[in-house]
Amino acid sequence: MRNTPVLISGAGIAGLAQAYWLDRYGFDVTVVERAAEPRPGGQAIDVRGTALDVAERMGIVADLRRLKTDMRGSSLVDGTGKELYSSTERTLTGGVLDGPDVELMRDDLVVLLREAVGDRVEYLFNDSIAAIAQDEEGAHVTFESGAARSYDLVVGADGLHSNVRRLVFGPETDFIRHLGMYIGVYTAPNFLGLDRWQTFCMEDGVGGGVMSARGNAEVRVYVGFASEEPLDYDYQDIEAQKRLLADNVGDVWIFPTALKYVWDAPDFYFDAMVQIHMGRWSRGRVVLLGDAGYCGSPMSGQGTSMALVGAYVLAGELAAAGGDHEAGFAAYEAELRDFVAQNQALALVDDRDRLETAGDADDAIARLTEVARSLTLKDYAPAGDPANVRR
Numbered sequence: 001m002r003n004t005p006v007l008i009s010g011a012g013i014a015g016l017a018q019a020y021w022l023d024r025y026g027f028d029v030t031v032v033e034r035a036a037e038p039r040p041g042g043q044a045i046d047v048r049g050t051a052l053d054v055a056e057r058m059g060i061v062a063d064l065r066r067l068k069t070d071m072r073g074s075s076l077v078d079g080t081g082k083e084l085y086s087s088t089e090r091t092l093t094g095g096v097l098d099g100p101d102v103e104l105m106r107d108d109l110v111v112l113l114r115e116a117v118g119d120r121v122e123y124l125f126n127d128s129i130a131a132i133a134q135d136e137e138g139a140h141v142t143f144e145s146g147a148a149r150s151y152d153l154v155v156g157a158d159g160l161h162s163n164v165r166r167l168v169f170g171p172e173t174d175f176i177r178h179l180g181m182y183i184g185v186y187t188a189p190n191f192l193g194l195d196r197w198q199t200f201c202m203e204d205g206v207g208g209g210v211m212s213a214r215g216n217a218e219v220r221v222y223v224g225f226a227s228e229e230p231l232d233y234d235y236q237d238i239e240a241q242k243r244l245l246a247d248n249v250g251d252v253w254i255f256p257t258a259l260k261y262v263w264d265a266p267d268f269y270f271d272a273m274v275q276i277h278m279g280r281w282s283r284g285r286v287v288l289l290g291d292a293g294y295c296g297s298p299m300s301g302q303g304t305s306m307a308l309v310g311a312y313v314l315a316g317e318l319a320a321a322g323g324d325h326e327a328g329f330a331a332y333e334a335e336l337r338d339f340v341a342q343n344q345a346l347a348l349v350d351d352r353d354r355l356e357t358a359g360d361a362d363d364a365i366a367r368l369t370e371v372a373r374s375l376t377l378k379d380y381a382p383a384g385d386p387a388n389v390r391r
C-alpha cells in the first residue's frame with residue numbers, strides 16, 4: 001500500500017493507533033495535529049477486553065502493564081465526606097485490581113503509542129485541516145497553514161469536537177447526545193496525602209474524585225457538575241472553562257480546596273459528557289474514527305478501548321480491501337457497529353451513577369467486562385511482525 005497516501009487528523013489515542021496500523025500495512029501516513037505535540041493530560045483511562053488483544057498484536061502489553069496505575073484501592077464518600085464504602089479489591093475508575101484490565105494515565109498511553117509509531121510517519125504539528133474537496137482522483141486538503149496536498153483517504157481521529165466531521169458531515173449539533181454533565185480533569189499537588197488511593201464523591205448535581213498519581217507526588221482531580229441544558233462556551237478558551245467549572249461546583253466535599261489548584265494546572269481538560277451518534281462513519285474518501293465518530297463519553301469507561309479497537313479494524317479492513325476504500329469503510333462499519341452500540345449503551349445504564357454499595361460496583365464492572373470483550377478480532381494479513389516494525 002505504499003503510495004496510498006492517507007492523512008490522519010488528530011494525534012490522540014485513535015490517531016496514533018491508526019498511524020501505527022496503517023504504517024504496518026504499508027500505507028503512506030501523514031498525521032496532522034492541532035497542538036504542538038501529542039497533547040498530554042487526562043485522568044486514568046482503561047485498556048480492557050478486546051482492546052487488550054489489539055495491544056497484544058501491537059506488542060505493547062508489557063509496556064502497558066509497566067505503566068499501570070499502582071492503586072491500592074478506592075473509597076466512595078457522600079457530599080459531607082461520610083464514607084459510603086471502601087475497597088482494596090477494586091477502584092471506581094479501573095475496576096478489579098488484580099484483573100487483566102490495564103488502567104494507566106492517558107498521557108502515558110499517548111507517549112507509548114507515539115514511540116510505537118516511531119518516525120515512520122510524517123507529523124504536521126500546529127496545523128489543522130481548513131478544507132477538504134473530494135473527487136475521483138483523491139481528497140484535496142488545504143491546511144490552515146496555507147499548504148495544500150492531496151491524499152487518497154482522510155481519517156478524522158480528531159476527537160469529540162472533530163474538525164473533519166464538521167467539514168465533511170455537518171455541524172456537531174446534528175450528531176451530539178448530551179448526557180447532562182460536564183467534567184474538568186487536571187493535575188494538582190497531593191493535597192490530601194493520598195497513598196496510591198482514589199476517593200470519589202457522589203452527590204446530586206456535583207461529583208468526581210481525587211486519585212494519587214506518579215508515586216503519590218501529585219493527584220489527578222476529576223470534578224463534574226450537572227447541567228440539563230448544553231452550555232455555550234469556547235472550546236479553545238481554557239481560562240473561561242476553568243471559571244465555568246469553579247462557578248458551577250458548590251461547597252461539596254473537598255472540591256472547593258481542589259479547585260484552588262485549577263488555576264495553575266498545566267494540563268486542564270474540560271468537556272461535556274456527551275456521545276456522538278452517526279448514521280454513517282464515512283463519506284467518500286473520508287472516514288471517522290474514535291471519539292470523532294462514536295464518542296461514548298467518559299461515563300462509558302470505554303472511549304480509549306473503542307478507539308484502539310476501531311483503529312485496528314479500520315486499518316485491517318482497508319488493507320484487506322486492497323485499495324477499494326468504499327469496501328474497506330463498509331466492512332469497518334459492519335464489523336464495529338454492534339460493539340460500539342453496546343459500549344455506548346454502558347454510559348446510559350440508569351444505575352451507573354448510583355454506585356452506593358460495593359454490590360452496585362461489582363454489577364457495573366461485570367457488565368463492563370462482558371461488553372468490553374464482546375468483539376473477537378479478525379486476522380488481517382499481511383501485517384508486518386511488530387518486532388520488525390517497532391523501533
Ligand SMILES: Cc1cc2nc3c(=O)[nH]c(=O)nc-3n(C[C@H](O)[C@H](O)[C@H](O)COP(=O)(O)OP(=O)(O)OC[C@H]3O[C@@H](n4cnc5c(N)ncnc54)[C@H](O)[C@@H]3O)c2cc1C
Pocket residue numbers: 009010011012013014015032033034035038039040041042043044045106127128129157158159160161162163185269289290291292297298303304307
Ligand atoms: C487532553 C485530553 C485529556 C483527556 N482526558 C480524559 C479523561 O480524563 N478521561 C476520559 O475518559 N477521557 C479523556 N479524554 C478523551 C479520551 O482520550 C478519548 O475519549 C479516547 O481516548 C478516544 O481517543 P480519540 O483519539 O478518539 O480522541 P482524543 O484523545 O480526544 O484525541 C483527539 C486528538 O485530536 C486533536 N485535534 C483536535 N482537533 C484537531 C484539529 N482541528 N486538527 C488536528 N488535530 C486535532 C486533539 O488535540 C487530540 O490530540 C481526553 C482527551 C484529551 C485530548
